[in-house]
Amino acid sequence: MSLLRQRKPTGTSNATESDPNIYQEDDKKNKAASKDKNPKKQKSWSCIDSCCWLIGWICVTWWFLLFLYNAIPTSFNQYVTEAITGPVPDPPGVKLKKEGLTVKHPVVFVPGIVTGGLELWEGHQCADGLFRKRLWGGTFGEVYKRPLCWVEHMSLDNETGLDPSGIRVRPVSGLVAADYFAPGYFVWAVLIANLANIGYEEKNMYMAAYDWRLSFQNTEVRDQTLSRIKSNIELMVATNGGKKAVIIPHSMGVLYFLHFMKWVEAPAPMGGGGGPDWCAKHIKAVMNIGGPFLGVPKAVAGLFSAEAKDVAVARAITPGFLDHDLFPHQTLQHLMRMTRTWDSTMSMIPKGGDTIWGGLDWSPEECHSPSRKRQIANDTQIANENGSEVVVSQIKHVNYGRVISFGKDVVDAPSSEIERIDFRDAFKGQSVANSTCSEVWTEYHEMGYGGIKAVAEFKAYTAGLIIDLLHFVAPKMMARGDAHFSYGIAENLDNPEYQHYKYWSNPLETTLPTAPDMEIYSLYGVGLPTERAYVYKLTSAECGIPFQIDTSADDEDSCLKDGVYSVDGDETVPVLSAGFMCAKGWRGKTRFNPSGIRTYIREYDHSPPANLLEGRGTLSGNHVDIMGNFALIEDIIRVAAGATGEDLGGNQVYSDIFKWSEKINLQL
């Protein structure tokens, strides 16, 4: 430190000597100004001078701090944390290395929606100079610089769901595709680092990056991504002495991998032609993290009004852009137009209809606010709910089954009192204000007032009806969606129609592969309020999206807050969706799991980071932050190093998933 201090004064004296340099380095205007002054005994401390002085000070201070920052050892952060909270436990990789675990099975990561990077390979004029630069992921610099150009390039063709002409945006490949979403915002990086501690490297870790905007089958049609994954898994199994792979899908990657497992065993023209025992030969375990097996209600709101709290993470990462004061609705509409061209979002619409998600008057879940269990509540929101929970021991009945209701009164009313006017045949009126809003076209404008009103008058929509609703408000999108996804429950799985690829990502309409030695895990966070149902209202906006979440709807007793009913989950995926298949649908030998693949549920109770230095925490249960959860990482490493589900201790459950699953009446 003393050295540093000494250095600084010498620096300043140097600068004084080189004072005349000013003239050389200044631009002309400044030069003129200072020339005026210097000879004239520097009469007044002019405004430009003081400004320069100020900026100089700031710069010097900044550099000094930067220097100090660079001079402190990288582990400084850790020291401070340790000083505050006591010794930090070893990261799981280090800990397990001490236990003697080493590389055994190759691992494959399957990233989810929005976390994978996308880069530009061919673009229009406006995207000049962005060749092979990331449009999605990274710094998102282009979102700010040329938002309309960005939206244009990120959108897909509205008819085909593939590239618009002249634009090629492709997924980034390799581990860098999804290790960090944005600088400093890890997704897979922590897991990768911990696996590397026990000896993993790129030859036995593989990121199955795919274009998450496309429907699953289209990733194969356009990019041959599924073939690529197949070939890579085969290669890794072959070069690792025949040890089968451990697959780790996250979020939508879970559905993508379900699709893959059916694709790879299906015969060649539609499938990968790997033969009926491909999975048995190549896969040891599938460790699904936060898997929306049965969809997420959030996806409905996202598609219906572009309003889900964060399914389009875009809102979170670019609040300035989206909440821009001048054009809030136009922005939302642009966004909506863009996301509606992404077929993959439709893979997450709730599946299984009323049987799974509940009807007008019942639902498998109850509202005990998500944070009922022991909870180290630093978070005020959770604390509130915690407090209220003690009072309300006789829980109010909540109609979660009504995924969308219009008006709060409709939500609480018993079904017999709701007057519903069927919207399906309603006449779609003339385009609303087509001329003024032509630029930001969404399908609502084709619906007209009549259609919009009809939608609102139906009042309450259950999971089954949501599909019809979306068909009504977004016919083009759903036409594409129907070709690629299905949301029902199979009556008879042997029916040859289920050989079509559109059923492959719906666990209720496919069977698991014949691989009795395989294991399926469902790993997810619990203890966070998660969107489950919405209260909507009509807006009178001219050019706006005509529906909005009614944020005034609030209820302390039930789990209603800002127009959103929440249940237990990981903030994105409700427990029901993440856990049901492993808890009941696939448990033992069922018709969905004919070979009796063993399933395990591993829940991780959320607890927020103790202080800011911990970043996103090592005990988080949040949908994305869980990727840094030490307990989860430890489980994964153990399995990768050879453990089975039994070795981990079987199920680990905090929520009521088993109880709720019981309530669901599904033929098994």
Place this chain on the structure above:
Amino acid sequence: MSLIRRRKQNETSRPTRSDPSSIDKEDDNKKKIPAKDQNAEEIALKKLRKWSCIDSCCWLIGSICVTWWFLLFLYNAIPASFNQYVTEAITGPVPDPPGVKLKKEGLTVKHPVVFVPGIVTGGLELWEGHQCAEGLFRKRLWGGTFGEVYKRPLCWVEHMSLDNETGLDPSGIRVRPVSGLVAADYFAPGYFVWAVLIANLARIGYEEKTMSMAAYDWRISFQNTEVRDQTLSRIKSNIELMVATNGGNKAVIIPHSMGVLYFLHFMKWVEAPAPMGGGGGPDWCAKHIKTVMNIGGPFLGVPKAVGGLFSAEAKDIAVIRATAPGFLDNDIFRLQTLQHVMRMTRTWDSTMSMLPKGGDTIWGGLDWSPEEGYTPSKRKQRNNDTQIANEDESEVVASQRKHVNFGRIISFGKDIAEAPSSQIDMIDFRGAVKGNSVANNTCRDVWTEYHEMGYEGIKAVAEYKAYTAESILDLLHFVAPKLMARGSAHFSYGIADNLDDPKYRHYKYWSNPLETTLPNAPDMEIFSMYGVGIPTERAYVYKLTPSADCYIPFQIDTSADDDDTPLKDGVYAVDGDETVPVLSAGFMCAKGWRGKTRFNPSGIRTYLREYEHSPPANLLEGRGTQSGAHVDIMGNFQLIEDIIRVAAGARGEDLGGDQVHSDIFKMSEKINLQLAALELKDKIDLVEMAFCPPVHIRSCQICWHAWRHARFPTNVDGRIGGQMPDFMV
């Protein structure tokens, strides 16, 4: 513009108002007090005109910052194509990049392409390291900004080195190649390698599913990349996948520099049976490869590698010197630094793949060399480059050229380099006693094998005086026994007598084109594409360094200079691409593999494509679009066009066959290499030859020549065949 200026003034006036408060907030405590004082002074005592030294300093920095920001803003505000406008204004309209041009012609994606990067251009990243490398997990140690070279040089050297015994990872360190196109698109920010080619291919529709980078760890020997990382298996699987997903269109392989040798190795490996090879079967290459387009391939090695291994001094084989001059030429530790670098590079087995191959038959003996008479830049040359211009002038004067002994790759002293061989007193060094360690205790920190050699050994080396390509190997065995012990397990530098000999199934021969046959793939094509017109290192004049205590005892004698011969700064230069001499890059395709030879039994067609170097017209062009330099050629429009045409389906004939500027065919003629496959009778004759009295090398050479002319009066295709069998030498 006016808008911008106005904004600036606004900005400048605003901070003045918030002057006192913002300073206080943003300063740290220490400076807060003086700052406050000064501010108070300013406000209260406005008449006190004390423009103190700190103030002026701040003022200076402030105005610099403002100017800087202003310029930065302008820079960001100008359109990206501004550069191009300026260039066009100066030099006239720039031609379309080849990708755009060929897209207009209607070319589209057909064959998948695979890039095989060369030495040093591939990125390496850290996966496991020692304490000192904390925080560098998955950061690039090689490639990128090289920030760590400056920050912690010793740590960096430690992590970049391999184990001196095994040539694999040292314990506790795992440095691995970066994968994907990013591995070698740019070597350092702004310094493209493959990026231009990739961008142009993308124009006609290529993307990652049809392009792949066969990145490998270029430090370890070729077979070890498979042993440690399974890289060869990975490449095989990738090519198979790309061929399968592209409707069975075979792949176009584009290796560069050492990647050429790596891919030769791969082609043998993939067809070899399973335990040692990839088990792809004898027709794998025929089924999967359309064309191999070698760029600047050092097929027969590069003399530069000798300089690099012998004294860590080659002009740039270790690009380190170029990228980190400040570090290497640090005044205090200059030679120690070189030694560190040498110790590091000597652990890299791959460098040995580039030692000159084929011995005296290819590279010339004491008194002859294939290149003599064909010195660089004899041809028409649009030279802006002063160096080339000089030589051009001198060339006119010296029409009766001095005889240059390129064959003596290393000579000690300029006089030796020029003397006729009969006058050189060569004292054999091979049996010399290696003395005690030189100054072992003082220099133990930077240990190199020279210290084990002792004074006697060093002296013995110098007294042998002149080394040809063959004795170079013995020399290296003498001065770096450990290195060469590892090397000879992985590489070989000879010429095969009989390619059917089962010993040639060993992997150490796979990267030497003179000891392997090409795969059986009559439809395949092999291109050799390289730049010409740049002086390229070919032979060195060395000197002993005086009183070498801790130093490397040999140094290139930079005082050796000769206007008449292409000797400059102790280095003899020939035509080439600045790294690889024409002979090495072109010989195999010009002669060794041309037609059906014993090295090319299925008659794979070969094409030579030479690209005349012409330096960039102005600075704005960057590294030029017509460069022939070893790496810059990757941005040569003509070369890119050739590649794109082939990738889109063209064959060698469609491109116009050979395109030759240099004297490669004449040089090749001078090389006496047997190309016709041996008949059984000839084999018996060769055995008889064993009884030819092996008195002295040269006399036996005469004996052999006489014998050859008697035995092979007529040769296949009129070519001069024949080769010295190993046992005679």
